[in-house]
Amino acid sequence: MRFELSEDQALLRSSTRDFLASELPLEKSRAVMEHSEAGYDPAEWRRLAEMGYVGLVLPASVGGQGLGAVELAVVLEEMGRACAPGPFLDVVLAASLVADAGVADALVRDVVAGEKLVAIARHDAPFAGTAAAAVVARGGRVRGTKYFVPFAASAGALVVATVDGLGLVEGPFETTPLQTFDPAQRFADVALDHAATPLGGGADLARVDRLGAVGASAMLLGLMSRCLEATLEYVRTRQTFGRPIGTFQALQHRMADMLLKVESTRSAVYRAAWTFDAGAPEAALACAAAKAYAGDAARHVCGEAIQMHGGIGFTWELDLHLYFKRAKTLEQHYGSTEAQLEAALAAAGY
């Protein structure tokens, strides 16, 4: 029994951290977030693909590395720490679904090589609970509008969730950008009337949803770890009433609670990843619990970081808001907290 990463996994962590520090430092990412339309740098994306990241969890038969959820968590935790923008998790999940179905291996190979993006189109309405016409797949075509499709404007293909099952459609797409407060993410509405390939049989959306829950929680873990670190650095130097604010118990106890949430999330995320890879029966509950907990924990920790920085914490200039915003996006997508709570109840048989 061992909680620590294996040698290979630890190497993946350090090489990912180095790669992100040199290729995607936050100064550079901020320019991409604030000024690029696509929300990511295509040249960097190709480098990411060349390094094998895009195909991390995909089988070797389509050019992937065949690694598991633990490795995906390692990479996403680092991307969270760096507050890396871009479609990484979205593409990994969609490509995994398409690869499982085995109906479009050529497309998956292009995705793994960084030549194309693929994402999953899920939402039938922009607001929770609003009724909208369900997208349908009949007669070999998918018709209707999908909302909040990640990186749709850059996607070469989409996996569309419809009342008739999953359909794979290829671009070009008619997209309307949706601007949210999170500059690290791009969403768009997509009007679809496209010939579709059904992703039958092997495509297991529930499995990919669990993988998405692990991946998003890992990224949340990275975001909150970095926010706690930044806060610990700040309270040691920031002076008020003639002493560093880190000496005040009112803050110390809250930072202790931040650590509790960060470390508990770490336990939950890596245990969930391990149960996923092991095909353990407790995986469904472990993945749902990790995501539900991580979403709340990250909002709390990133929010406390802003609070403890005071006025400077509320400025655009400081990076903290990027973490806070990214955390809220991850909390609401990849299975919202509500959805995860339902999944947990179902898994426990309550």
Add this chain to the structure above:
Amino acid sequence: MDLQLAPKHLEFRDRLRAWLAANMRRPWRAELRDPAATEDGLMEFRRGWQKKLYEAGYLGMDWPREWGGRGAGEVEKAVFEEEMARADAPPILNTLGIGLLGPALIHHGSEEQRRRFIPSMLSGDEIWCQGFSEPGSGSDLASLRTSARLDGDDFVLNGQKIWTTFGPWADWIFVLARTDSKDRYGGISFILCKLDTPGVTVRPLRQITGESEFGEVFFEDARVPRTHLVGRIGEGWRIAMTVLAYERGAMSLAASARYGRDLDRLAAACKEYGRADAAVREKLARLLVENEVMRANGIRTLAYFAEGKTPGPESSIEKIYWSEFDKRFRDAALDLLGPGGQLLRTSPDARPDVDWAREFLWSRAGTIYSGSSEIQRNIIAKRVLNLPQDAR
């Protein structure tokens, strides 16, 4: 990463499960609800149950065989605690002896002390209570004033201990006493004292649950042989801190098994009463999620133990987590059950599955004893986050 128990630990677990099934008369909740049960009677029952476990080799799990232990490791100990919780087994009586004094003797005691005290501690023939807190020294434990003055071959004890768990039922007490009034930490020594020693008086204190599990202990010129000093004079603080880390060690796994068991019953009760609306389901789901995360914390600690690591100040995180969760859980349980959740277990209408009323009250203790949540946060701030310490 590998979070699967090793084959030998799985085998240990399966054998223990079978043993519990064969040797437990009935679940602890049924013992508690027995109309004939008295507080004294339950204590004696727990003593007998402890002896049974000891004879089967399940106590002193990680202690060397030569002193009556099983010679296994922290992993077996954590698995044991988890299985006891899962089975709703009666709690052993000598938890403070085994949980705190045992490690103190193993790490700091003399050979003679180990041989004298460990077997009877494990068998339940001698029950121990813990003499740390004083009326003026709770969270600021190092300010304690109970004195131990060396006089010939004896220490002479004077002072008062309070919140002494099992005081009213114990045979012995381990005391932190001051051997030097000027040295705050280095002036504290760890001394063992028999409770029927002349000059020692024990008085029970009634708790908010109505029980008198704890009490106060008075020392008036009580003479204790010098051989009952553990470690050297002035080492008491260091010894106490080591054993407290052990006490906080692998609690999460057992706690999450216990809460998981009760949560299953709460969910079943909600189903039984037709409570299925969204507010009820969200409450249940959040408890489920938090308990599952606690379990992940416990598995992580277990994996550290399996690698031979010892618990450090990070164990404060687990202490805060389970004790604060306990309060939220028991409170939510009462809300979900409605007024019936407040019924005393002796009431014929009380639910037979869990003593919800007592658990609700008892949950207020966990964030106070064994280092309050505030003290745990101080420990994390100072020893894990290394924050500067010059103001409060």
